[in-house]
Amino acid sequence: GENVEQHPSTLSVQEGDSAVIKCTYSDSASNYFPWYKQELGKGPQLIIDIRSNVGEKKDQRIAVTLNKTAKHFSLHITETQPEDSAVYFCAASQNSNSGYALNFGKGTSLLVTP
Amino acid sequence: EAGVAQSPRYKIIEKRQSVAFWCNPISGHATLYWYQQILGQGPKLLIQFQNNGVVDDSQLPKDRFSAERLKGVDSTLKIQPAKLEDSAVYLCASSFTNTIYFGEGSWLTVV
Numbered sequence: 001g002e003n004v005e006q007h008p009s010t011l012s013v014q015e016g017d018s019a020v021i022k023c024t025y026s027d028s029a030s031n032y033f034p035w036y037k038q039e040l041g042k043g044p045q046l047i048i049d050i051r052s053n054v055g056e057k058k059d060q061r062i063a064v065t066l067n068k069t070a071k072h073f074s075l076h077i078t079e080t081q082p083e084d085s086a087v088y089f090c091a092a093s094q095n096s097n098s099g100y101a102l103n104f105g106k107g108t109s110l111l112v113t114p
Numbered sequence: 115e116a117g118v119a120q121s122p123r124y125k126i127i128e129k130r131q132s133v134a135f136w137c138n139p140i141s142g143h144a145t146l147y148w149y150q151q152i153l154g155q156g157p158k159l160l161i162q163f164q165n166n167g168v169v170d171d172s173q174l175p176k177d178r179f180s181a182e183r184l185k186g187v188d189s190t191l192k193i194q195p196a197k198l199e200d201s202a203v204y205l206c207a208s209s210f211t212n213t214i215y216f217g218e219g220s221w222l223t224v225v
Binding site: 004006032034041042043044045046089091101102103104105106107 | 118154157170205207212213214215217218
């Protein structure tokens, strides 16, 4: 099955700096790569996703890059703010007629200090 | 648009007791998922439904876990008997096409 590795497990940055989280996946058939943000006591919330037919996607301060050859993808957050502090999860899955069953990384705890 | 609803939010039970969690997905979402999230880890898929049929339950511990989705809408996840290692957050999620939406989760503590 699919194995998703995520690094680092913890990340501390100062407000205004950039944060980068990296993930690798094992199954070359995976073609959908979402990123979720989870705040304490809440469920994961989708923040951005990318499909295998594109190499980069950006949404305001958040961007994701995908390298299919190397089987890795990364989340980039620019101009970080204290409210970006949370646990971030990457995931990978294959598209199927029955939907996407996500395989998650172990998460990165991001702390943005003022 | 209402999100994925789950109940109860919190439950504390003794080992060997039973517990049931309920999920109401977003209206119109044919696919429903139950994930288990142990503290400090990413969510792990337990079971996936497409309408009221099971698509994938390969990681569901069937000797103690069961799930159903009657009429292709609401779903229940049951654990009987519970073990200490079942302490986790149980997340329900649903999707129509590509985007998967999660509920707030049901926190289970087994003592």
